[in-house]
Amino acid sequence: MTELGRVALIVALALSVYVAIASVTAARSGLPKLLVSARRGVIAVAAFVTLASAALLYAILTHDFQVHYVYQYSSREMSVFYLVSSFWAGNEGSLLLWAWLLSVFGLIVLLQTRRENREISPYVVSIIMVVEAFFLMLVVFVTDPFKRSIGIPPDGQGLNPLLENPGMFFHPTTLYLGYVGFTVPFAFATAALITGRLGDQWLRSTRRWTLFAWMFLGLGNLFGGQWAYVELGWGGWWAWDPVENASAMPWLTGTAYLHSVMIQQRRGMLKVWNIVLIDITFALSILGTLLTRSGILSSVHSFGLSNLGPFFVGFLLLILFVSAIRLIQRLPNLRSSNELDSLVSRESAFLFNNLILLGAAFATLWGTLFPLVSEAVRGVKITVGPPFFNQVNGPILLALILLMGICPLIGWRRASTDNLVRNFLYPAMAGIIGSILLYAVGIRQKYALIIFTLCIFVATTILIEVYRGVRSRHRSTGENYLVALPALVWRNKPRYGGYIIHLGIILMAVGVAGSTFYDTEVSGVLSKGDSISIKNYVLTYNGLTSYPTAKRDVVSASLTVKDNKGKYITTLNPAKTFHENHQETPTTSVDIKTGPIEELYTILNGWETDETASFKIIVNPLVQWLWIGGGVMVFGSFIAFLPDARERRRAEVREAMTVGLPVRELVAHET
Amino acid sequence: MKRSIAVLTVVVFLLAVRVVPAYADTTVRDIEKELMCQCGCTMIVEACTCGTADQIRDVIKTKLEGGADKKGILAYFVGQYGERVLSAPTKKGFNLTAWILPFAAVAAGAVGLYLILRIWVLQGAARKVELEAAGAEAGEDTELYRQRLATEFAKYQEMDEVP
Known part of the structure; x- marks a missing residue:
């Protein structure tokens, strides 16, 4: 066989x-x-x-x-x-x-x-x-x-x-669906360049492919984060590891592409930019595959040293070279009449959104490759780890969240002062009132406060947009609000799918901010009967249990968890597992008490023959919202991915316009 | 313009530098975050649960108890393992480029984008004037046609926007 x-x-x-x-x-x-x-x-x-x-x-x-x-x-x-x-x-x-x-x-x-x-x-x-x-x-x-x-x-x-771990099944497969999926829009873009058919047709044909790849790349990263959280036993989900970064970069540039194609579809602008974006996204997918497999950068994920590096480098250079040559050859055909009615328009906001997304991708790429640059220039090996990426990407991603709120509030072509005041008033008020309330309840960490405020602002913009749509539908059709909402989403899936995606990202941002700025950790060596306190929890160590399973030996600790008033909450059993073929590297099996407000995360680090054991206990606030937000984001992507009858009719209108059919009739038929 | 870009870059960089948490009391965990474990796991000491990480923690604890400050403890580990033990590049010498370049790129991109957008707005205004002049010459028929076009466009927009 x-x-x-x-x-x-x-x-x-x-x-x-x-x-x-x-x-x-x-x-x-x-x-x-x-x-x-x-x-x-x-x-x-x-x-x-x-x-x-x-x-x-x-x-x-x-x-x-x-x-x-x-x-x-x-x-x-x-x-x-x-x-x-x-x-x-x-x-x-x-x-x-x-x-x-x-x-x-x-x-x-x-x-x-x-x-x-x-x-x-x-x-x-x-x-x-x-x-x-x-x-x-x-x-x-x-x-x-x-x-x-x-x-x-x-x-x-x-x-x-x-x-x-189940993550092993879902994380690589979804990630690969994303990486491989970006080949299709890249192929369409390159084919458009070769043939000179540079209209919107290739964009329309690839919108759903790009969304598909983008959705699965995001989902793959989520599965990876979840896997790291439950399997690696360090209480985190994202370590800014080179391979993680490699999968984040095409996702960021793919996000930029999904936004900028809207400008080309509506205004016929940015033809060159969109081709460049999809080329970069595909090249970054190949770079991700190169980083995972070549072993040129140390990573917890890599497959180890291999001789694949030169092949991928050669292929990557070939892609970039051919794409650049084709693009340069076609530049005269790609000239579009770039005209804007106003600097304050959704087109401008989308372009700044593109800049920020590309800035985040560049910062990630630069940080990932900087150890190689340092070694080449100074001959000194250095590490670029989480503190660098948190400090550099943190402010950039904050700007991105802000733009996520601003973009939908600014109209296409030109936003009048009245339009801006009307659209910004309630979200801005909600943000300000929300930040005051958060401050009053004790949120004093300035970055957490900024993130939560921005999240309130963006969530309000989304909810108001949806409310306006539902109200409009209610008035025009007489449907009650509960019927009008799903009908509204169904009638314009790309638009409302996009809003759901934004809402998912906001929920994820809440999870990231909560668990990054408010996590609490305590370590201790406990004898049987000893207790350790963390926040409102008191954990009492009851002893160790050892039991064999098929080809594994498990050593498990029992920790009774009570609140600080003595009320029993649960019993957690963090463990170490010794695998027959990998005795020297036991794996950590964490035990977590989950919840929407915070999670109690327990790790058994080691033990002595007298059953004293060392533990690391972490309280991670709001971390569950990261996974919930991820689910919402994927749901929104799925909605946006579904075939859209309105898009099909718009295509018919465009086609009719190009061949001179009576567009009015089609429009009248539609309305 | 060059001066503006330079000033903007410096401001952005200074803002970024301010992101570094200022620790009133240095704890073992604060220092753990700034060191990479040397067991080959590629994780920061704070995240690693191996024996090497435990040894590093013990050294940090001992040195803190002995009165050493964070700077001195980090210097000790750099002396032991080299610069690669630090979880982020130092903010001096060539390493500064690692910190500055991303912000400089975004700032330069923002300035460039602003200039491009301004050009496009000017082009849009010029085209509008051109069209208006042409419209005035063409007379009433054009006006009628424009009204019809506006009606058609409004219908098309409605189809696009209204749920």
Whole structure:
């Protein structure tokens, strides 16, 4: 079966190269049969990569330990859930996952372009297949997932114990859907540059792809944060690690792109800028993959040292070079009549929003790469860790939250003074009153106070916008408010999906501010019966329990939690787990009392033979809002992602305008 | 203009520097946040639960009890492990570029964007004058056409905006 997988990969590589060349040749030479052949080639590539992926999965599930990858990342005692997730635990399998996802996306693009985008689709397909060929080349020639050992080991080494968490299943897969998803808008943008079809069509075709990739990249980061919080045992969820940064950067530039395309769609401006943004976003996705795999930067996530670095660097440079050349060649065609009615307009606000998002991405990139710069310039190894990113990105992201509130309040084209006063009055008042109340109840940490105030301001703008929409609908249709709200959202999914996303980000900001500025921590060595206090909690240590599970030994402590009046709250059992294959590195199993106000997070650090044990106890306020906000953000993205009938009708209107049909009739029909 | 950018950059940088919490009483945790664990985990000492982190904590505690200040304790660890033990670059020498460049880039971008937007506004105003002049010459038919266009556009906007 593995031989079949290897052959399938080689065939898929050859086919992807064929499709990349044939598709463009057919389009240029007007050879319909060759084009049909190339399109069928895309289906074949997807089929062969699926076959190879199935072969690897089969080898993992049947414990074929002669396959080195299976030996390295799985073992007999692992559940099917973790056996499946070991598919992407190492370089070889995760690169195959990349290639498989891209082949499926190529297939979807093929289906989507049966009727529309027929002129640029051969180039889109060709570019997707070039990227596919690159990843297939890696798995065929550099990191072969089907490499066999001479002997057959009786059992495998199994997963790194830290990876035995449900997060291992969801975090990499969602992250990859994001990374790989950005290939499609990049392919459309490049195809538009090659063909000179630089109108809005490619933007409209890629809006949902970009949203899809953006949503999954965000979701992947959330799953990663949740995983770190419950598995790594340090009480945090984001460490500004190079690999974490690598996944944040394309998300930030992707966010900028999702906002700036609105200006192109409405005003026909920023054509060059939008292409640059999507090119940067894709390049950063590749950079993220490079940082994870090359081992050039130390990271808790990296796959270790490998020889993949030069390949990714070469591919990244190729992408940037080709994109830049194509862009420069097409600059005369991309000139748009950039005219604004006023400096105070939503267009300006969106552009400042773009600046801030790119500033945050640049600060993150600069901080991530600065150790390499320092070593090259000074010959001194340094570290750029959380204090740097918190101090540099903190103010930038504050400005972003502020703009998130301001943008929807400023009208397109020109905002009159009346318009500004009317729109800003209530949110600003809410922000000011909210900050006074927060100050009165004891929120004195200045950055926390600023963040909470901004959150109140932005949340008020969103709620007022939604209220106005619901009221308008109630007046025009007579629907009651409860019926009008979902109908309103359903009738304009991109707009209200966007508001829901903003609301989710505000909830996340509340969680970040609460747990960053108000976390409390205490450490102590306790004997049986001793207590330790933190905030309103008193934790009493009852002793240790040791018990074996399959291939693991667990040492668990019992802590009775009461409030400071002696009322019983719960019992927590933080533990250390010793894995048979990784005895030297026991994993920390934290135990958490969760809640919307604060979480009590307990860590068992170590113990002595007399059962004295050392603990670290953390109280993390508001941290749950980070996950709730993340859920709201994903829900909003999903709403915005759904097909929008109004967008379709707008496209019909545009099409009618271009071919001279009576637009009025269409509009009248609509209204 | 250059002077304005320079002043803005310095102000932004000074604001950023002020973000550093001023610790009235230095605690072990304050110093833990500024040191990287040396066990290879790539985490700050505050976050790491390994034996190496515990040893570093003990040293910090002992030195604080012995009267050492934060600066002296950090210098001790730099002497032991090199600059890489610090969790953030120092704010001096070449390392300053790490701190300044992001703010300088955003500030320069803001100034550049403002100038571009001003040009676009001027272009918009010039075009409006051009159109008005052309409209006056064309007479009533154009006015009628413009009214029809405005009505159509309003309907289109309505379709776009009103839920």
